[in-house]
Amino acid sequence: MSVDPCRPASSLSDFAALAMDFRLQRADFGLVVRVEVPLEGVTAVFGASGSGKTTLLRAVAGFERPDQGRVVAGTDTWFDSATHTDVPPHRRAAGFMFQDTRLFPHLDVAGNLAFAARRARADGGGFDRADVVTALDLEPLLRRRTGSLSGGERQRVALGRTLLTRPRILLLDEPLAALERERKADILPYLEGALSRFGIPTLYVSHDIDEVARFADRMLLLSAGRVQAHGPTPQMLERLDLQPAMGRFEAGVLLAGRVLRRDPRLHLTWVDVGGDEIAVPEITGAGGAEVRLRIRARDVALATCRPEGISIRNVLPGTLLELTPGDAPGFVEALVQLHSVRIRSRLTLAAVEELGLAPGMSVFALVKTVSFGV
């Protein structure tokens, strides 16, 4: 979780929605989509590998040609099989950031940025090279050869390069997937800062639910080349019916909270979530700041009485609302009402029977502080 910056309204996007309505068949794979996403904020394109996320993004960019259908960004038709419209990629104003960055090895970092800046859209933006260099902290890298950059540095340069074309829409293809966990933590604040600072509508491909929960205003869930669902991220994360597609252990809830106080010595931050206090690893940023907490069902245990002598920091009283069979035999999903929010817990059937859990019972939800991600 992290500080959720107030995203600027979509003042930069001069169109309202990206309409994707097409069919694309390849030898071993088919993608059929019919969906419209608002062109503002961050829309996560989420799904297992092979579900068609990258193909969808490439079709929007113009790197894959659908067999039939349309891709319309606001008032601009980028592809329409009926009228044989197929705007070439370099005229689509879609900034594609590749997973493998594809920095130009014959140019240094400054040269890579200049390549993009020279071709920037005239009417986009409200920001210039200096803003991008500052936001992504690229100044120390400018004279470096691209071959000498670390993975995280390459991603920062690639993002900066893409931003400098002042695209109408940013297409990010798993920008963090190639990085180790530690490097991810280094670049996440830059990515998050840049997305909110420059306010460019973004499609963000990811298969990491924590990334999605952290950035995305909306989610588009793909499964086997079909759109399974789309909607605001918190609702999507709560929907039990989508959980098979989201991964076995990724069920959980996304809660909006406010930073109450922090303890620098213990490196802890307390967050108020609708009347409950939850201790999480230290969050930087101002008190009172809005944060999103993602609590995975597998990280929540239940107790029928308040436990004593326990290492778990967060013991939250509540009422058990419902028990539903999990997606695998032997597991049960529990929904618990806290003060004003609900939390999910994933339990074994054995535990449910031993504790005699039933809807209506008073329980304590136990959440380990260390279970919160980056």
Place this chain on the structure above:
Amino acid sequence: MDHGPVWLTLLLATVTTVGLLLLGTPVAYWLARTKSRAKPVVEAVTALPLVLPPTVLGFYLLVALGPLSPVGGFWLELTGEALTFSFSGLVVASLIYSLPFMVQPLASAFEALGDGPFEAAASLRASPLAAFVHVAVPLSARGFLTAIVLTFTHTIGEFGVVLMVGGNIPGETRVVSIAIYEHVETLRYAEAHALSAGLVLFSFLVLVLVYALNRRFPPHVG
């Protein structure tokens, strides 16, 4: 020693190499990027000079460039000079028989780039032409070096086609390889040695230079 053939040879190789850079690069680029069904046919045509005996190539070039042919006749009209047994004719013949030595290294260099750099360039709003000039060419520097050296040295070394199309006219078509042949035929071994040893030394120095330059290009640059 008569330096005429040496200068003539260097001039022919230079003109041919520059001409093929201009003609062969677009062909190589098209071959590397196209999805056209005509690709194998074009590939085969550009590779023909590699497999044909020089005499076959020379014979047809002689027929095609002769004053009675449309091409040769047109040239005669235009310049007042025949294409056969002239320096101009040698240039035309060299452009054809050295074509694969320019096209093939370039095409494989462009092909080795894959789609990645082109998609990256397009996503940065670079037109296909800009992507070619500012991305594909610099990234294929090694391919260009190889193509230029192979074309230049192959043009210097060609004998059969030159003899058939150009004959042996001092100052016009008498290049080093022809001069060596003539020296041997007339048993002037000292002159033949001078020219031959010169070619060996020259080729060796060029190759050393190429390998030294190759080390300077980082491997990821083409």
